[in-house]
Amino acid sequence: MRRWEADLARATYGVRTVEALRQVLERWMLRRRKPLTFRMTQVLTGHGCFGEYLHRVAQRETEPVCHDCGEARDTAQHVLEQCPRWSRQRHDLVAVLGGVDLSLPSVVNAMLGSDGAWAAVASFCETVMSQREAEERNREDHPLAEPIRRRRTGVRRRRYLARLQAPP
Template identity: 55%
Template sequence: MVQILTDHGCFGKYLRRIEREESPMCHECGAPVDTARHTLEECPAWGPQRAILQTKVGADLSLASIVKAMLDSEEAWKAMASFTDEIMSQKEAAKRARENDPNAHPLRRRRAGGRARRYARLLPPP
């Protein structure tokens, strides 16, 4: 939920800004810019999930309206949590798949930094 509320997450615009993507485009629908607002209010890929959310929080999906609804109703809070969990887990899985693609642009590839190497040796062998 924090990713949607802060616009820091698996959104093309954010990933481009931190140099993890070549373009800010939406990988789900091809829109030129993918943001939290695009994901929440516009992207046709999330239409069914959005319709369910709107039955609980109302038609206005602006952040101010969503936060107000979440503070006014536990049902709205749970609907937003469910929406964001489902959408963001799918966006994160797609991002990981793009990172793991051996033909991916170097910007997009998963980085194996020192922290990853330090913790990898603590894991049991496969």
């Protein structure tokens, strides 16, 4: 644990997540029956359908803007704390977490405090990210989508190309 702590103290990437987990590292590692889901990981790390990630890392957006509210920087924290599109889901989450602020360290600490809080965070992440992913796919498939969006390879890209080549 000390070696991990030292490594995390020197982290230059994923600082938001590292700082949240460093405060509770031992509790995090000792948690039982609380698996991370794919969508929870996206919100905790900021690697998902967020304008900032799609712009800076995936290079699939020309700007890091939020498609839901127009905010200049769409980040995981923006979705978790501010985006008006998710106010109902956020209200439900805060009700279970006991009114804690939605900074990532507070959310992670609350998650570790009870199974109910963990489940509430998982539910928030599942609801929000599944909808954001579906909307991202719609933007990718839109005939007027910018070329940067259509760089996909693999199954989705092959299906897209097959649709383009199919007779009308």
